[in-house]
Amino acid sequence: MSQGLVSSLFMACKKMQMDFQCQAAQIGLDAAPYAALQKLWRQDGVTITELGEKLFLKASTITSLIDRMERDGLVQRQRDEEDRRVVKIYLTTRARNLKGKFPRFEEHCIEKIKPHFTQEEIQTLTQLLNRLEESL
Amino acid sequence: MSQGLVSSLFMACKKMQMDFQCQAAQIGLDAAPYAALQKLWRQDGVTITELGEKLFLKASTITSLIDRMERDGLVQRQRDEEDRRVVKIYLTTRARNLKGKFPRFEEHCIEKIKPHFTQEEIQTLTQLLNRLEESL
Incomplete structure (x- = not known):
């Protein structure tokens, strides 16, 4: 009866991940920056720590992901106006435009x-x- | 309404994967050989191709996983009695005993x-x- 829940969950997840990679490839991205875009399209202007938590990524991994996305012109780091110690991640115009296309x-x-x-x-x-x- | 299905699936899957890694670690294994054991505990004596398909692994990945598991004394390759061209993967006594303990x-x-x-x-x-x- 209860046999199969784990397999069913993993299989559905695997299938969705494959679809996710497919969609990412259409924008010319890997899964990781595409996942970050999904979160930022929903809520822009978050700290690296917040974004890392949403994506279940370690501090070192999210930092290098953001470095890569900044280099590729998808995001930019900006100091928070209210608290200059805080750095927030914002989508570039190019990344915001992608949202409209996909x-x-x-x-x-x-x-x-x-x-x-x-x-x-x-x-x-x-x-x-x-x-x-x-x-x- | 329909918002949230993807996140819910990914989150549940992530949580289950973390639990999976935790359980694997209790046997002193990584997630990949533990996943292979789960399949072989259910059905022993399958070909590398069959096992690879069940685990969604590429031919090169499943081959090196089986090499590693063979080296670690968890599985052994055996030629099929009925068709000598076919090689099947069997659990070792040690790996079969793990099933009883966990x-x-x-x-x-x-x-x-x-x-x-x-x-x-x-x-x-x-x-x-x-x-x-x-x-x-």
């Missing part, structure tokens, strides 16, 4: 699965996944 | 989430995840 990954997925799920089922799945995460 | 990861997870989910909810979640995987 749907957010969440929306892309929902469009893809819509014909196969009712709105209620998507809600149920989301809620059960949230509870799963909390209980693990 | 629960399968699936069982470990179910035990952990049981207090928070009904049997029916676990089934619903598993089914929805299977359908999600198919529709992506």
Whole structure:
């Protein structure tokens, strides 16, 4: 009965990751900077630490990712106006424009699965996944 | 409404992966050989290609993983009795004994989430995840 939950979760996740990489490749990006863009498209102007936490990345990893994205003209570091000790990450115009050209990954997925799920089922799945995460 | 499914899936998966690494570490293994053990505990005596497919690994990656596991005394390669051209992977006695000492990861997870989910909810979640995987 309960056999299969772990495999089902890992398989669904793997499939979504492959789709994610595919979408990233369309913008000419790897998965990591694309994941950062997803978060920044949602909320721009966050600290490196906040962004690292959202992406589950270690301090050293997020720092080198941001270095790379800054070099590629996707983000820029800016000192916070209110607290000059704080450095925040902002999208460049180029990165903001990409948002208009490509749907957010969440929306892309929902469009893809819509014909196969009712709105209620998507809600149920989301809620059960949230509870799963909390209980693990 | 539908916002959040992707994040919820990735977060639940990330949490489960962390738990997976934790369980692997208890046996003194990395995630990759532990994942291979999970599959072989379920079905022993498979070809490298079959195991690679189950683990979503490229031919070169699964080959070097099996090399490493063979060196660590977890598996051995054996020519198939019926078709000598076919090489199958078998667990060593040591690896089989580990199964008795540690629960399968699936069982470990179910035990952990049981207090928070009904049997029916676990089934619903598993089914929805299977359908999600198919529709992506």
